[in-house]
Amino acid sequence: MNSHNPAAIMNVPKNSKKIALAGNPNVGKSVFFNYLTGLYVDVSNFPGTTIDISTGKLGEDIVMDTPGVYGVSSFNDEEKVARDIILYADVVLNVVDAVHLDRDLFLTQQIIDMGKPVVxxxxxxxxVKRNGIKIDIDLLSKELGVEVIPTTxxxxxxLDKVKDALKRAKVGNRIKEVxxxxxxxxxxxxxxxxxxxxAEEDENIISRHNIKEYENxxxxxxxxxxxxxxEIVEKVISETNENASFRIKLxxxxxxPITGIPILLLTLYLMYQAIGVFIAQTVVGVTEEIIMGGYYYNFIMNSIGKFIxxxxxxxxxxxxxxxLITMVPIYILGLLLPLVVGFYFFLSLMEDSGYLPRIAALVDRLLTSLGLNGRAIIPMILGFGCVTMATITTRLLGSKREKFIATMxxxxxxxxxxxLGIIMGLIAPLGIKAFLIYSLTIFTVFVLxxxxxxxxxxxxxxxxLIxxxxxRLPKLSNVLKKTYTKSVMFLKEATPLxxxxGVIVTLMQFTGILNGIANALAPFTEGFLKLPPMVAQAFIMGIVRRDFGAAGLNALASQGLLNSGQIIVSLVAITLFVPCIAAIMVVFKERSPLESALIWFGSFIISFLTAGILAQFIV
Structure with missing residues (x-):
């Protein structure tokens, strides 16, 4: 085996027993490694990879740490390194998260099936105690066939008991069929x-031994x-709900679903009040209109404006x-920055408290029918703050297919x-019926x-897989650090876009292309959508900034140029209309040119088609 395994060329004394630490990510292996090895630690690059491996001495034996993995396999560099070190080891210390036995014991059983002595x-x-869980450790040890030491x-x-148990490591109970x-x-x-x-079709093992025929x-x-x-987890774990803390019950x-959905709706409502109302209206009213739109804009026009x-x-x-020195900084610093900071602050709160993964698990079944999984709720929530920012966060989804659907x-x-603030201001005076027509139309389009x-x-x-x-109560310093880091990252990515x-829209405006598009749309707007021709201008401004378009409709409604039915139709159209120019730029950056074009033209067609059909019934 040594001639085939890269771990064999690591600097390990010939007669030393090789002890490998193995476990899932974030189970605390580093604490065990530091305890066993003390100060005698060497960090080196694992042969053929970019992964650093820590080794240290325990008496005459060598302790080797491995990357956190969910299984011994070859799907990425971490798994390859863990696999080779475990194959090379004489004893494996498997660190298991006691709260997640159903997840962690999969790796444990695999190592036992490999025939390695294990502790x-x-x-x-x-x-475990805080979660209201009881584990029969003696029965778990009997089922696995190896010594199991409870630790914190x-x-x-x-830790001292684990150190002593390493001398008694033995091969566990392998699955007979395996x-x-x-x-x-x-x-x-x-x-x-x-x-x-x-037998598990590990490509590296097949390649190392030049195996031509094998059964998978x-x-x-x-x-x-x-x-x-x-089967093991069913036998050894029991829940003691009466001992569970309030946090566990919550x-x-x-x-x-019966309790989780109301909690989610309450959370989203509080987020909307904090971000959609307080930050988007009150805070942005100060930062955009007074500080950037007032003091900053006047300074620019009174200084640079005199020479241009x-x-x-x-x-x-x-x-x-x-x-570039008026709208762009006003938009970025006055409007977007407060919204970005607010959303990342609340997102970090939900993430650090442990609530965000629960939201993903709660809505997973619903989103599966849309071709997504529960993780997609994160960009969807962010989208109500800024679609541009939310589009960037689609990176956390697992496949190109999901990223396209979520971005669309x-x-x-x-x-x-x-x-949304302007839309709510327009539709609220029309009553609950108008609100329901608008909401149900948008929701139906979303689901379909x-x-x-x-x-x-x-x-x-x-x-x-989450x-x-x-x-737990989030630590404020961590939340603020995450908020700052993510906000700066967003500004670095978004500002050039x-x-x-701004340059593209200015060129279109200066050359008359914007007016040409608006005039070309006017007959369609007036005929199919049954709206006044000047509404086309609002649609075009919606490409520049979504709230510009909504604000244009607000101006027309305040002048009495739109009736209630026309207001609903125009709001449906402006909501479903193509993303603003900033979001479009991010979409083209994140998706391929073909996918981006499909998203843009798809939004354009669906917007007018939906609004036009609705107009035939309510205008």
Missing amino acids: VALNMMDD AIKGEG KDIIDKVIDKVDTESEALLL YREYIYKLRRNRVD GRLMLR NSSTLIGQLLIGDFG LLGLAIPCSAQ TGTLLNKFMPGESTDL DLPPL FALG
Whole structure:
């Protein structure tokens, strides 16, 4: 085996016992490593990768840390490194998160099936008590066939017992059917551990041994292992709800639809009041209208404006309606920055409290029908603050298919907070009937579009794989640090795009292209949508900034040029209309040119088609 395994060329004394630490991400392995090795630590680059590996001495033995992984495999560099070190090890110390046994024991059983002597450190036992969980440790040890030591590593509890148990490490209870498969393929490789990985179709093992013919048992073995782990967890875990803390009970309520949905609606309402009302209206009213739109704009016009003729192309590019030193900084710093900071602050609060993963789990089944999974709720929530920012966060979704669907739905049916404020101001005086017509129309378009994309787009969406951490009070310093880091990152990415958008719109305005488009749309607006021709100007301004378009409609309504039916139709059209220029620039950056064009033209067509059909009934 040594000739095939890169770990074999690591600097390890010949007669030393090699102890590997293995576990899922964030289970506390580093605490065990530091305790076992003390100050005698060496960090080196693992051969053939960019992964750094820590090694240290425990007496005459060598302790090797491994990257956190969910299984021994070859799907990424971390798994490859962990695999090679575990294959090379004489003893494996498997650190397990006691709260998530159903997840972590999958790796434990795989290592046991490899035939490696194992000791299990059952870590985070303090969280077990807080979660109202009881674990029968003796029964767990009997089921696994290895010693299981309860620990709370950050408090130093149980670490000495783990150290002593390493001397008694033994091979555990392997799944009989898996052992039979290993016996079938053992002649093709050097060890039982490699035989298991060969049966699981590990590409590196196949390549190392130049194996031409083999039978793939991966899905069969995975199913056996999953069933075995579920069986063990069912036997050893019991819940004691009466001992569970309020936070644990609240966390469970958040996951049940009958209680979780009202909690989510209340959370979204509070977020809207804080961000959509207080920040978008009160704070932005000061930062955009007074500070940037007043003091800053007057300073620019009274200094630079004296030396530049605003009627020229250069003047328009610099200090015009969409100028690089007027509109761009006013928009970025006056409007977007407060909204971005507010949203990232609340997002960080939900993330650090442990609520955000619960929202994702709660809405996962609903979003699956739209070709998404629960993670997509994050950009959807962000979209009500700023679609531009939300489009960037679609990166966290698992596939190109999901990213396209989410970006399409964001650009189509999610109004940003600035636009939403004006829309609510326009529709509120019309009564509850008008609000329901508007809301149901937008919601129907959202669901139908997602459902159709899910049905006709090739491929399948990814499953939701997400940990549910314990609910906790967020640490303010961490929340502020995250908010600052993400806000700065957003400004760095978005500012050049806004500047480019300002240049494009200025050129279109200066050359008369904007007016030409508005005039071309006017007959369609007046005929199919049954709206006054000047509404076309508002639609075009909506491309520049969504709230510009809504504000244009507000001006027409205040002049009495729109009746109630026309207001609803125009608001539906402006909501579903193409994203603003800043969002468009981000879409073209995040998606391919073809996908971006489909999103843009799709929004354009769906907007006018929906509004036109609605107009036939209510205008």
